[in-house]
Amino acid sequence: MPRDLRMSRMLHVLIHMDRHVDRVTSDQIAGMISTNAVVVRRMMAGLREKGIVTSEKGHGGGWQLARALTGITLRDVYEAVGCPPLFNIGPQADPAECLVEKAVDARLEETLQAAEARLLEQFDQIVVEDLAQDFERRFAELREGAVEPQGMACHAS
Amino acid sequence: MPRDLRMSRMLHVLIHMDRHVDRVTSDQIAGMISTNAVVVRRMMAGLREKGIVTSEKGHGGGWQLARALTGITLRDVYEAVGCPPLFNIGPQADPAECLVEKAVDARLEETLQAAEARLLEQFDQIVVEDLAQDFERRFAELREGAVEPQGMACHAS
DNA sequence: AAGTCACGCAACAATTAAAGTTTCATGTCT
DNA sequence: AGACATGAAACTTTAATTGTTGCGTGACTT
Numbered sequence: 001m002p003r004d005l006r007m008s009r010m011l012h013v014l015i016h017m018d019r020h021v022d023r024v025t026s027d028q029i030a031g032m033i034s035t036n037a038v039v040v041r042r043m044m045a046g047l048r049e050k051g052i053v054t055s056e057k058g059h060g061g062g063w064q065l066a067r068a069l070t071g072i073t074l075r076d077v078y079e080a081v082g083c084p085p086l087f088n089i090g091p092q093a094d095p096a097e098c099l100v101e102k103a104v105d106a107r108l109e110e111t112l113q114a115a116e117a118r119l120l121e122q123f124d125q126i127v128v129e130d131l132a133q134d135f136e137r138r139f140a141e142l143r144e145g146a147v148e149p150q151g152m153a154c155h156a157s
Numbered sequence: 158m159p160r161d162l163r164m165s166r167m168l169h170v171l172i173h174m175d176r177h178v179d180r181v182t183s184d185q186i187a188g189m190i191s192t193n194a195v196v197v198r199r200m201m202a203g204l205r206e207k208g209i210v211t212s213e214k215g216h217g218g219g220w221q222l223a224r225a226l227t228g229i230t231l232r233d234v235y236e237a238v239g240c241p242p243l244f245n246i247g248p249q250a251d252p253a254e255c256l257v258e259k260a261v262d263a264r265l266e267e268t269l270q271a272a273e274a275r276l277l278e279q280f281d282q283i284v285v286e287d288l289a290q291d292f293e294r295r296f297a298e299l300r301e302g303a304v305e306p307q308g309m310a311c312h313a314s
Numbered sequence: 315a316a317g318t319c320a321c322g323c324a325a326c327a328a329t330t331a332a333a334g335t336t337t338c339a340t341g342t343c344t
Numbered sequence: 345a346g347a348c349a350t351g352a353a354a355c356t357t358t359a360a361t362t363g364t365t366g367c368g369t370g371a372c373t374t
Binding site for chain 4: 159160161162163192193195196199213214215216217218241
């Protein structure tokens with residue numbers, strides 16, 4: 001299995017929603033991240049449950065941001081997409097019988113847990129607005145340079 | 158896909174090899190970790206290339222430890238099994254065109270890289286002997302308690 | 315010299331979770 | 345009524361580890 005892209009994709013979408021559009025449909029979002037509307041709804045449902053976005057059915061409906069990007073941390077988004085396992089390595093899931101294996105598993109788990117805690121702390125300290133400003137810095141640099149600024153808002157705008 | 162178990166499994170095997178047996182066949186190792194000999198050879202080949210174990214063909218052959226456990230770090234074992242990706246999450250592999258996506262991917266990658274570097278430092282500072290002593294502590298505690306010490310060397314001894 | 319044991323290697327099948335797809339139902343605006 | 349958009353269920357596809365089978369090679373035993 002390749003890596004879990006949900007968090008990365010949702011961050012991408014949130015910034016577009018804040019900077020470029022007021023209300024978007026699942027189909028438009030699907031265009032941004034090269035997938036289809038059902039996959040989008042699946043992921044966005046998690047964001048809605050966390051109060052990050054709202055959805056409206058029917059004609060003229062779609063998705064809207066519910067909070068400013070300054071109030072959304074990477075941790076919020078990570079949890080919104082269902083807290084997928086952070087690590088690809090580790091001991092087997094079900095507890096071992098062998099004492100050697102138990103000792104190995106415990107130490108490995110402990111080390112990974114500590115790393116996970118540190119990473120989640122990082123996620124707590126970064127808000128999506130930080131990433132949006134990273135984008136604007138890149139955009140400004142591109143305009144200053146000799147190249148014309150194409151691809152600013154990918155497929156969406 | 159479940160988690161990558163190779164590192165955990167090889168740590169388990171190395172401790173058994175040091176504490177319980179002098180020379181083991183792939184089949185015996187397969188019995189320890191509940192798999193078959195081919196899977197074992199695949200993983201052990203990496204350890205051999207790193208100089209951690211040696212192998213001998215033919216009658217009476219098998220695998221032997223080449224170094225003391227005090228000289229083998231978790232990092233060594235991690236690299237020996239091929240440096241599998243540590244994280245299950247992250248941005249997509251191929252570089253994005255959209256500037257927003259680029260900014261998101263760069264920041265996420267940077268954060269994960271930092272976490273990876275910290276974790277690998279931890280792996281550098283733990284030697285397999287440390288885990289072996291964890292095991293012996295557990296074993297001693299079990300003998301002191303009222304329970305008989307079964308399952309000391311799992312299926313192997 | 316024959317036989318057995320054990321690694322080396324190549325090719326293929328099984329498993330698992332994310333991602334992708336299809337279909338239908340529900341709600342809302344014009 | 346009709347068009348649009350989300351909600352939800354069921355199924356297929358994909359990618360990587362793991363599991364399996366078969367054959368070749370080397371080494372010890374009798």
